Amino acid sequence: MAEDFSAALTAGQAGFLPDLLGLEWRVAMPGHVKGRFDVDKRHMAPNGFLHAASVIALADSASGYGCMISLPEGGTSFTTIELKSNFLGTARDGGVAVEAKLVHGGKTTQVWDAVVTAEATGKTIALFRCTQMILRPKG
Template sequence: MTLKHTPESFNEFGKSFLPGHLGIRITEVAEGRVSAELPVEPHLLAPNGYLHAGSVVTLADTAAGYACIANLPEGAQSFTTIELKSNHLGTARQGTIAVVATAVHLGRTTQVWDAIVTDKASSKTIALFRCTQMILYPK
């Protein structure tokens, strides 16, 4: 499989949308894997001063979604998320959080991706994430 996407192409692709607005930066694109990071900024925190769960889920979902795009089967046009789940085990108030999304199942009609979000400096796990993507084909 030859991947046609790069970190730079995905960063450009998402810059005008939620990933770019939040500051998500794709750092690696490989077969069955995408890595990304997000600097923890005040606008990503909940009112209690800790990282908002939605910020963590958006980072994980972006990495898994871009990984799905990079690994679409022959003839597929796109995808849509049909299920996602996250378990939050920690948080951050500063620094950078990182994610690695890896393929669990790369089928013709669905893909399943796991993502682990960590504090980049300490490698402490912040969240475990899993999503299922439905693969879309042209009519």
């Protein structure tokens, strides 16, 4: 069974945006990441609905962490070159969860799909896809 990096990722994000948003990682294995946060005021837009940026931060962090722990041989890091999100719902309280999966793991790019849901209802809040460019040492 693959190593679970969830505790290391959670510890490593201290003081960075994912930590400031209270993102928690439940599963983090090559090709698959699950995480969540408890909705509070910092996640909301002034209109009283979940801020789209909070949802994107969760999905993008899950995908980015997944990329880091799924790098191909010779890859040292990554950068996001494209992301897209379709918003289908919202949450005003409770928990918000994400499940991200690697759908393409090449030598130069990875593509990740993530589904963000309201934990209480299981309703899909957003569908997310991003493409990561694999970085390698120059030389």
